Amino acid sequence: MKKITIILVSILSLVACKEATKETEKSEVAYLSYGKKITEENVISKEDMATKYANLKEGDTIQVKFASTVNEVCKSKGCWMKLDLGENSESMVRFTDYGFFVPMDADHKDVIVDGRAFITKISVEEQQHYAKDAGKSEEEIAMITEPKVTLAFEADGVLMKK
DSSP states (O other): OHHHHHHHHHHHHHHHHHHHHHHHHHHSOOEEEEESOOOSTTOBOHHHHHHHHHTOOTTOEEEEEEEEEEEEEOSSSSOEEEEEEETTEEEEEEEGGGOOOOOTTOTTOEEEEEEEEEEEEEOHHHHHHHHHHTTOOHHHHHTOOSOEEEEEEEEEEEEEEO
């Protein structure tokens, strides 16, 4: 009888431990990684990033890691994405040395990007190219007629929630 009790207690303990492990795994956020391997440590919010951009001038560059949501991604290759900064503002993200891409269906995914933030002016031709990549109509593309000051970001690495 003692052997049966010991065996039952052992089995129940193993099952309980296994269930606890499953619960821990479920509570962790799972990410897909693109480019350089980065972590979730020292990440700032999109609102804090918007404040940092507000303090930049053209020619300034800062190293930063921030979390946001993808508003739009290149539908041609996944070679750029636009990240939400709140209050109808967004950051145009490209990838270092064109060295990696993100999935073309990444719209509305939560991401963490690590790299360099800066302010730049984008030419009409480049804006039209991005509009074409995004699948915009010929009419929408033709409406782009002025260079645009952009909140730019060059990402070394990206984490994307699964």
